[in-house]
Amino acid sequence: MRKTARRHQQGEESRLRILEATLAIAAERGYDGTSIALVTEATGLPPSSVYWHFRNKDELLAETLEFSYRRWRDTAPTWRDRTETGDPAEEVRDRLQRASHSIADRPEFWRLGLMLGLANRAKEPAARRRYIEVRTETRIAIRTWWEQVLAGGDPERGRDVADRMARFHLAVMDGLYMGIRSDRGWNLERLVDLIADGVYAQAVAWLGEAA
Amino acid sequence: MRKTARRHQQGEESRLRILEATLAIAAERGYDGTSIALVTEATGLPPSSVYWHFRNKDELLAETLEFSYRRWRDTAPTWRDRTETGDPAEEVRDRLQRASHSIADRPEFWRLGLMLGLANRAKEPAARRRYIEVRTETRIAIRTWWEQVLAGGDPERGRDVADRMARFHLAVMDGLYMGIRSDRGWNLERLVDLIADGVYAQAVAWLGEAA
């Protein structure tokens, strides 16, 4: 992109600092609660620098979402590689456990996404549109993963069940995060193990059920 | 409260109009996205009227949450009366179906609550504190309901499972709402029935499991 990688590497560094700061702020306060003044205060950079790196607030937030999504996806275990223990229930448990950890440990992306997903403006911010896209991307990855876990039966039926599982899976992850945020007294690790068993049982039940 | 119930009933009417308008706006745009100017525009009343009825924005939002909560609770089936069909699985299905409808049909309270629950400010808005309270209230009501549905075994163990079920239950409701909002292609009614069976099976499994 930027052709002066060596010349002024300060620029790229500032850009990253701005993104980091914006992510921290936006994940706490949402789109409207994020102001350029807060970003400049956090980074020590003047507003003109922010606007040199990003066209406007909308684009800044959109790129911040993209930034946090990529980092989350790279840190979190991908849905592509499987554990392959032979026991599907065990694999589901492991997968859900890791997914819930990736949310609990670095919650910025999930927080920011939930906020963007909830808000509704007359003209949709680019950040929200982008979030819906990456969420769909994630849902499809989860669906593919479920298709493999549930492989063996009728492919079309497996695909249908996997789609429902992926939706349910995402819903549970959203719900878990909301629960951690809003209710006290969660024993996440233990609860996730138990839920995983329920989720897998659910999938098997759906698979066996008449169309 | 207000002693001129007959004299000037216009006042109370204006108050309600302000609450309605604020709810509609805040449920769409969140705390920071809600401005007094938007409220005055929606109601046709001047800012001074808003500030005559409510001390400041914080209190306005808090009372709006209270207002929407009461309406949701009165509209939605209470957790106190049970269906008592004799079949617990059927009752769970019915209950979850009605709960999901109460969210899908009049989503304002749930939307606003989720937004308030997510946001995190240096000084916590009264509206958010109040939301955490009514959420806890709801969670306890759900727990009590589960205790009754699962009655029969060891009471202490039933209470423990009911607590976990209530958390899980809320998480699923939150997750369902997020899913409807963010993902397309939901078949809510059907999915909820299936989830209900899974949820109930989960509860039974937890009940039977060794402590």
Add this chain to the structure above:
DNA sequence: CACAGACTGGAGCGATCACTACAGGGACGC
């Protein structure tokens, strides 16, 4: 009729919002 109290109307307060114009500074190619 006078008075009181409940509300409204309009004008405007200082602070903060997103955003910009523009003059530089510092590193590089020549």
Add this chain to the structure above:
DNA sequence: GCGTCCCTGTAGTGATCGCTCCAGTCTGTG
């Protein structure tokens, strides 16, 4: 040494923010 380009620093812009002042209007009471 000179010009070029990347990026920062200063100092703003008009618009909108939450909120207030206060005169005026309306309605029921004595």
